[in-house]
Amino acid sequence: MAGVIQPIAATVAVVIPTLNPGAEFPMLLRKLKGQQGVGQVEIVIVDSGSTDGSVDVAKQWGCTVVEIAPEEFTHSGSRNLGAEQATGDYLLFMVQDAYPIGAHWMYGMLRYLLDHAEQGLMAVSCAETPRSDSDMMYDSMIDTHYRFLGCRDQDRLGRLQGLGHMALRAQGQLSDVACLIRRDDFARYRYRGDYAEDLDLGMRIIRDGKAVAMLSSVKVIHSHNRPAFYYLKRSFVDVVFLVAMFDDFPLPMVRSVPGLIEGIDRVARHLSAWLQAQSEQSEGSATLGEKLQSWLRAWRVELLKAPTEVQQVSLQDGRLEGAIAALRHRAGQVTASRAEDVSDDVQQFVDMFLGRVEHFGQYAASVYSVLDARLAAELRAAVIKIFAASAGSALGFAYVQFKAGTRDEAELVQWIFDELKAGV
Numbered sequence: 001m002a003g004v005i006q007p008i009a010a011t012v013a014v015v016i017p018t019l020n021p022g023a024e025f026p027m028l029l030r031k032l033k034g035q036q037g038v039g040q041v042e043i044v045i046v047d048s049g050s051t052d053g054s055v056d057v058a059k060q061w062g063c064t065v066v067e068i069a070p071e072e073f074t075h076s077g078s079r080n081l082g083a084e085q086a087t088g089d090y091l092l093f094m095v096q097d098a099y100p101i102g103a104h105w106m107y108g109m110l111r112y113l114l115d116h117a118e119q120g121l122m123a124v125s126c127a128e129t130p131r132s133d134s135d136m137m138y139d140s141m142i143d144t145h146y147r148f149l150g151c152r153d154q155d156r157l158g159r160l161q162g163l164g165h166m167a168l169r170a171q172g173q174l175s176d177v178a179c180l181i182r183r184d185d186f187a188r189y190r191y192r193g194d195y196a197e198d199l200d201l202g203m204r205i206i207r208d209g210k211a212v213a214m215l216s217s218v219k220v221i222h223s224h225n226r227p228a229f230y231y232l233k234r235s236f237v238d239v240v241f242l243v244a245m246f247d248d249f250p251l252p253m254v255r256s257v258p259g260l261i262e263g264i265d266r267v268a269r270h271l272s273a274w275l276q277a278q279s280e281q282s283e284g285s286a287t288l289g290e291k292l293q294s295w296l297r298a299w300r301v302e303l304l305k306a307p308t309e310v311q312q313v314s315l316q317d318g319r320l321e322g323a324i325a326a327l328r329h330r331a332g333q334v335t336a337s338r339a340e341d342v343s344d345d346v347q348q349f350v351d352m353f354l355g356r357v358e359h360f361g362q363y364a365a366s367v368y369s370v371l372d373a374r375l376a377a378e379l380r381a382a383v384i385k386i387f388a389a390s391a392g393s394a395l396g397f398a399y400v401q402f403k404a405g406t407r408d409e410a411e412l413v414q415w416i417f418d419e420l421k422a423g424v
């Protein structure tokens with residue numbers, strides 16, 4: 001009969017790296033232990049120095065706990081270690097802040113994996129649905145991400161369809177937010193590298209002629225509300241990793257690192273003045289789309305102008321402000337660039353930023369209508385996060401191009417790399 005759950009007599013071992021997972025951690029363990037339709041649920045926690053009592057909580061819930069020092073943590077190594085301690089038939093890699101939807105969430109992923117085994121399916125992930133406290137920037141990012149993967153509204157079975165970076169990423173993407181794979185299959189592959197280990201795993205699987213799946217019919221609750229500074233660092237690492245992984249990844253030309261930093265600093269100063277002006281204005285009756293378009297019209301002209309010397313960088317994120325000040329200081333120690341190179345780099349960065357704001361606006365305008373004070377504040381915060389992400393990406397491109405350049409240039413981008421990669 002349709003809709004009847006036929007239990008699967010298999011043990012699923014959930015592997016979760018943790019570091020101070022917080023007050024909701026017991027709820028996650030309860031949700032996992034309460035999953036139905038599978039034979040047994042095993043939980044393996046790999047903790048890298050929690051101080052919030054979560055290790056004791058995990059032990060109380062009967063989890064296998066592996067404790068490592070904070071400096072021993074890597075995204076691949078910690079998950080591989082957890083897999084080695086697991087005894088289940090299947091491994092389900094998760095993160096500490098993702099939550100199953102319903103009591104048959106795990107069953108749904110496993111059922112799909114088994115039903116498509118004859119088609120060569122080896123690993124399954126599922127799409128995220130955001131929490132109510134997710135920020136606009138993250139909501140826009142996951143909407144774009146799942147559209148690109150082809151699983152925003154339908155399940156996607158990914159196979160090798162080409163060796164270009166777009167095809168490999170679209171077809172081979174898995175996600176450690178929730179990634180299910182047979183334990184014996186994972187033992188042959190394991191995770192590798194210190195970043196994007198899930199994408200790397202999926203691409204190796206499809207290169208071997210097998211398939212991976214991203215499900216829309218099964219979802220997991222997961223999202224973030226992160227400060228702008230996080231997006232600066234994350235976007236930098238994204239670019240450095242993707243350029244290293246894909247020979248055909250597009251690489252916008254940066255003519256001078258000081259020129260790029262001049263562009264970043266200039267936009268930061270203009271946005272600081274804009275934030276101050278916005279705080280002094282009422283919202284009126286404009287829709288979100290109308291408001292963004294009015295800002296974009298002004299920015300296309302204003303952001304290319306040199307800001308006044310008295311305008312300080314004030315972007316409602318002290319760490320982002322400090323990072324821009326440090327960039328400006330370090331760039332001042334490098335031999336001055338040609339004026340035309342600086343002008344070109346400023347223009348290119350402004351175009352990157354405005355293009356990303358426009359893309360974000362297409363999503364946001366389809367979701368939100370008239371702005372109230374709270375929504376307007378979130379919109380302003382999203383703009384600053386888009387700026388930070390744009391700066392991180394541009395600095396990533398600069399690092400790739402100048403790391404083997406002249407001594408001054410190479411030292412500057414190596415310093416940027418050391419500052420922005422740390423902790424991501």
